[in-house]
Amino acid sequence: MKESIQEQLIVARRNQILDAATKVFAQKGFHPTTIRDIAREAGIADGTIYNYFENKTALMLGILDRLNESDQRHEDFAKFTEGDFRSFTKAYFRHRLTALKADNFEIFRIVISEVLVNRELRELYYRKIIEPTFTMAETYFQQWAEQHIVKSTNMRLAMRAISGMVLGLIIEYLMGDTTLETAWDELPDVLTDMIMDGLRSEKP
Amino acid sequence: MKESIQEQLIVARRNQILDAATKVFAQKGFHPTTIRDIAREAGIADGTIYNYFENKTALMLGILDRLNESDQRHEDFAKFTEGDFRSFTKAYFRHRLTALKADNFEIFRIVISEVLVNRELRELYYRKIIEPTFTMAETYFQQWAEQHIVKSTNMRLAMRAISGMVLGLIIEYLMGDTTLETAWDELPDVLTDMIMDGLRSEKP
Amino acid sequence: MKESIQEQLIVARRNQILDAATKVFAQKGFHPTTIRDIAREAGIADGTIYNYFENKTALMLGILDRLNESDQRHEDFAKFTEGDFRSFTKAYFRHRLTALKADNFEIFRIVISEVLVNRELRELYYRKIIEPTFTMAETYFQQWAEQHIVKSTNMRLAMRAISGMVLGLIIEYLMGDTTLETAWDELPDVLTDMIMDGLRSEKP
Amino acid sequence: MKESIQEQLIVARRNQILDAATKVFAQKGFHPTTIRDIAREAGIADGTIYNYFENKTALMLGILDRLNESDQRHEDFAKFTEGDFRSFTKAYFRHRLTALKADNFEIFRIVISEVLVNRELRELYYRKIIEPTFTMAETYFQQWAEQHIVKSTNMRLAMRAISGMVLGLIIEYLMGDTTLETAWDELPDVLTDMIMDGLRSEKP
DNA sequence: TATGAATGAGCATTCATTCAT
């Protein structure tokens, strides 16, 4: 049991540090944040951080891991599937677009920025977050295609386009687009319609 | 006219420096690149750079400006409109997705990463690149909606979704997605079909 | 007697630590070695070391002490005196030059380096190792001088020259001199001849 | 010409830095000295040092080089050879033992300490200082041996023993031996006699 | 007595920027 307590302490301390890092990174960005900033925010000594993380980059890895975990927790694709294709799609967009809304937007900005530019983070991000999502989604789409619910277009590209759309919208939001800021909550409906039936008017 | 020559020299020197900066940033990233790296690549002294650019960030601003200019040059929306809505859409995707393909991908990675995180760059990027695109596109869409060529959904969001999709796909590519790398050239067709008619099977 | 057992335990633990320190210092040097390195090598916790040694320097002091003790143990000058002056001299060189040869060379390198530079160590080294040697040797030389076995030159300087010669040869060896490495075992004879009769040819 | 001035400035600045480094190293030792200490002593900024030396170790290399150069300048073996073997030997000892005496003793302590422990320095020291000395000396000894001036013992070992003796005496001095401190100036005579004719009494 | 997590002072090195020439 003692070992379990040890481990719990370690997990708790790691989270304490990651909480602090997330907060400060979100405020100041990755590069402008110093280890000292994080230590102060966490109320511990600089050196202590290095008992739990190898270096500054490892803090980003840790944050990514937690984003991923919380994602996995919420991301119960199964629950989407209860309804039809349309409800599924809408639920997906709602989930994706609102999950970050809360307070994750700013840290997401930092994460994306750093992930783009750091190979190690990039590979982790792709392997742990992007790839699993695609793999899971492929199963569903495959099945729907077989049931003639969706067109049998190039599914793998379509999936990537849809998830890319969400990512791109988030980035446009982060760029300061006020239209998106105002109408963010309408997105699930608009996107769902667009993805389901296209933009072309049926009776031109 | 001497002033004109002076100005030409200045422009030439600025471009020389921006060429060097673009090349080195694309190779090493923004933060890891030193002013000395750029000066060496340009074959000039460190200090000379500061005669043409206020600081390191101004180099990114300059690069952004040039990306924008070259964009404007190629981006002759008019030429898209010659055909119908479908050809327009496909042409748009082809233009957007292949423009960067050549050798701009790596610098685009750096630009996006830095833009996300630097308010000054972000505002410039939004004002000079994103916003004008939206404004211009809005005109066209408005017109098509009136002609009942496209559905009169929330156009402003739809536009953002489409351009976001392109941005997101580029980022997914930059993250190392091999599927996209392989099938990049199929995207214009797939995306066009999806955007025009949606994914839902007409006869389920 | 319980105290005696206590003391034995303490001595045992101190030796365990000094063994580890000697090994790691010999491998990595004094400064590059961390307390953690030594603790790991000894199979104990970092903090435990501080129950037995005041600080890192005290470990060097401890190593010096043990070198000295083992020296004293082997260094039975009496046994040299059984023979004549020549055999004594040769035995001295052999003892001095081979004592370290085994595996002490590397730790000797570290010890000398640190002793040169650390006053506390230096004084201990001088007081416990160098000075006693000189004092003892002086007795013998004095006696041989009186017996007209050796010339009555400045004995105290001559003694220092001879022991300095040994020290200097060891350092030259440690510097990487391959000649010495190859012919190390010939040294006792060569040195003895030189010290006894000089280099000058008798019949030029 | 301008280039020559440039080079002179560089050499001057290097020497300014090495002077400062020598002084501070001699006072505080290598490890306890910070780059800032040296910069302050030299009256320049920390960063300037790195325009002239790659790192802290390079400063020691530079000091070694200068010691070597000044050695080469003074060390005119030829001048020794004018007299007979005895005068040569005595001159050698005098040169070796007094060259350092002035103010080089303390820096020599630091240099030896660091050289013992740093492979890069060690190899440089051996290659540039020790080896050339041995090579040069060998020539002379060879010649004297052929002229039956010196015994044809193992010259290479004898040479190493003699130079080792000098080195060892310096170290014993640096260890704080008061006898040596007092009688240092007598050493050339005592050592010469000992090396020429040995210690054994001729008429026991 | 043993532990090892926590501490935080300390330091080499980098690099954007300046400015005398």
Place this chain on the structure above:
DNA sequence: AATGAATGAATGCTCATTCAT
């Protein structure tokens, strides 16, 4: 205008040492 030597603030990281458990 061009140079590039000089600057010095800034920071990630180490590690000897402490001390609560």
